[in-house]
Amino acid sequence: xxxxxxxxxxxxxxxxxxxxxxxxxxxxxxxxxxxxxxxxxxxxxxxxxxxxxxxxxxxxxxxxxxxxxxxxxxxxxxxxxxxxxxxxxxxxxxxxxxxxxxxxxxxxxxxxxxxxxxxxxxxxxxxxxxxxxxxxxxxxxxxxxxxxxxxxxxxxxxxxxxxxxxxxxxxxxxxxxxxxxxxxxxxxxxxxxxxxxxxxxxxxxxxxxxxx
Numbered sequence: 001x002x003x004x005x006x007x008x009x010x011x012x013x014x015x016x017x018x019x020x021x022x023x024x025x026x027x028x029x030x031x032x033x034x035x036x037x038x039x040x041x042x043x044x045x046x047x048x049x050x051x052x053x054x055x056x057x058x059x060x061x062x063x064x065x066x067x068x069x070x071x072x073x074x075x076x077x078x079x080x081x082x083x084x085x086x087x088x089x090x091x092x093x094x095x096x097x098x099x100x101x102x103x104x105x106x107x108x109x110x111x112x113x114x115x116x117x118x119x120x121x122x123x124x125x126x127x128x129x130x131x132x133x134x135x136x137x138x139x140x141x142x143x144x145x146x147x148x149x150x151x152x153x154x155x156x157x158x159x160x161x162x163x164x165x166x167x168x169x170x171x172x173x174x175x176x177x178x179x180x181x182x183x184x185x186x187x188x189x190x191x192x193x194x195x196x197x198x199x200x201x202x203x204x205x206x207x208x209x210x211x212x
Contacts, residue, residue: 013206014060018073021052022080029081029099029140032147039180042144046137046184047191049101053077054132054192057107058124058199063206067115074107096148102139106132110196121200129196133188137181 028045031038056077057070081100088098109131110124117123147153 009206010063014063014073014076017056017059018076019080021056022077022084025049025052025077025101026081026084029085029101029143031144032097032099032153039178042137042141042180043184043187045101046140046180047187049103049140050106050133050136050188050192051195053103053106053136054110054129054195055199055202057110057132058128058196059202059206061110061114062121062124062200062203065119067111067119070107070110070114071104074103077101077103094148094153096146097153099144099147102136102143105139106136109135125193125196125200129193130189132196133190133192134185136188137184140184141181 025045025048028049031042031045034041053074057073060073061067061070063069078100085098085100089095110128113128113131114120114124117127
């Protein structure tokens, strides 16, 4: 009975965590809609994406103990996000304007850290956390710079994530404007270690709940 309960709970939890992680970061790829503050929002959103990926993927990875499951988790989030981004296509935005967060490479690095250190949880937290935090802003910027004519396209269409009364009259320069990748990666490298540790702790709490 306990084996059955653990397996069912395991699959239930991963679906709940992955779905909610995706929902919480659905707009995190929409930096370009905040055209005047794109780099500032990129830095802030990089941290939110790192949080969702690191916590969920680490939880799933340590729950199963099988390297590769973090990548699977990233794949689930990617698929969910692409489905949700279908709303932008429905609104008429061109295909090459839609930006979705890039989670898979960072999730693969998390798996690699876990595998290379022979499933050492503390190494996963330290090495995996730093790798995720530093890599995610880099991959997302690569994704972002492939957008064709972002300024022209952004002003051509309405901005569904920014109410009219919040739209700046003149382009503003955010405090993170100069180096969004460096700031996102720097903050992520520090914070993601904590995020990864939280993912491990969630796993512990889950086992305790199931064993009760």
